[in-house]
Amino acid sequence: MSSVRRLRPVWADATPDPAGRPVQLSLDELGTPLAEVTFVVVDLETTGGTPAECAITEIGAVKVRGGEVLGEFQTLVDPGGPVPAFIQVLTGITTTMLIGAPPIEEVLPSFLEFSRGTVLVAHNAPFDVGFLKAAAARTGHAWPGNKVVDTVRLARRVVTRDEAPNHKLSTLANLFHATVTPNHRALSDARATVDVLHALLSRLAPLGITHLEDLATATDPVPEDVRRKRTLADGLPDGPGVYLFRGPGDEVLYVGTSTTSLRQRVRSYFTSAEKRGRMIEMVRVAQRVDPIPCATPLEARVRELRLIAAHSPRYNRRSRFPERMPWVRLTSEPYPRLSVVREVKAGDGATYIGPFSSAATAQLAVEALHETFPIRQCTRKLPLVAAPGASACVLVEMGKCGAPCTGHQGPGAYAEVVDRVRHAMVADAAPVVEAHADRIAxxxxxxxxxxxxxxxDRLGGFLRGASRAQRFAPLATCAELVAARRSDDGGWELVLVRFGRLAGTARVDRRTDPRPAIATLQSTGEQVEPGVAPATAAHPEETDLILAWLGKPGVRLVAVDVPWACPVRSAEGLGDPATAVAALVRPRLAPDDGAPVVRLPGAGTERELDIAEARPVTLELDDARVIPFSIRPPRTA
Structure with missing residues (x-):
């Protein structure tokens, strides 16, 4: 059923290496060179054109790598019925020839083993692979999911109508002077397809298609000037890191990151996988790509953030201005108030939550606190003793303020309100959630x-800001934290964090004791000046990345110089607004199965809402659980 033979490769620039194996000189060392890919070129003969109604009568396949034929597979297959007359005329395979041939149930396992771990190639691949997949489904075999290359599609990319009237196998075999003439027998057609494949690869090489990864997108409609620039990826390392696209004046156009392979990530910009118009524009302007290899994926992500902040590349849209991220401040004065500020100041005695993604989100958090507590909303600084003749605003009549501006509320009573606000900001957000749950209901x-x-939305803004501050605060005061996590290869990823900033990272293999590497990391890591808590010494997004890494399964704290914890009833623990509301509002009535559905704009799930004075309804929020709610009048502070 199988044999081995030698085939002289027809690639135009093929030549033997020192070991005598033919290779293609135009291939470089990046990715998976096509000369190192094992292809199985397959051809089928069938009783018709539809897998659901017809059957396979013959399978022929050639296994080839680097121009060398490694093996061949050929067998007739009993289709379980007669061969139509026109198929007998076309292929020469008669019903009599198939008597005693093995059925597909016996043949398919052998072919799947022959093609295991290879790239399947066929001329009009959807036809051949479609029949093979249908046969696998009928016989109960799992399809292995080999990558597939269609020589028809490749030919349409590089063979013009001036050269050939069509892209049939016989036409291409004649054009490329194949050593075997196709004759509608499976093995002969597969051998001819091997020659056609090699000729097509030779034509694709000058277009930058020299690796398996390129071949996957060789037929994509990528602009020629963009595809030719894929040489910018030459020499990039195959590991995590950061890459910088630079323009004609050596300016940084774009900063990106890859947590697995810099080479593969950069090469993707030159294929149809990249559909962003601004990125295609950037590639056309770019003159070179500078790589920065990193020890770990976390280091790559952090370096990307820092380089974006340092260079402000015009094609990056991520946050480039961390100093513009606002905070909510509870001031320290005789009658404190809430305000939105741009930085955390040392020694001012104020309480902060944030940072927020925008001033609008920060303002929502302020409104959430104003809605919950009767803290003053005026912006001027009030004296300890009210001025004679001072008048109160309308908020006093609404029960939203105790009027310290007129002396109706003294410093002690107002301080109690401020203490409740501060406690909600830094420790327990439940009062804010309860007030908003009642209001929503x-x-x-x-x-x-x-x-x-x-x-x-107001509640969500507050919870996000309070949660971030409560997560940042422990790291902001931690002079040194060392953590380790098992990598996929059994080694260790080591991370050094100082005041919320990544100060160093390293990686050791599974055969190396990590303790000396940790000691070296601690002695050589970046010296970091502390920030002003809860602000860390790093870009807020960098601290978020570090916290996300520290929260991954399997991370071990090796050393930490201060207790690292968050309040038990913190905003972080409450989670998203919908979950917080559901957890803190107590049901009164059992939900009615016939309750009408009410959709809350911008949400998408159902929760049962019991209206004591009317009827049950269903409130659609953010998940698929049905949770009973009780309606109460909105609370006043």
């Missing part, structure tokens, strides 16, 4: 759904 009962969505 009340608004839904009144069928004021747009307002209910606004309240939900």
């Amino acid at each position: 009340w608004l839904v009962a009144q069928e004021r759904f747009e307002e209910a969505a606004t309240v939900r």
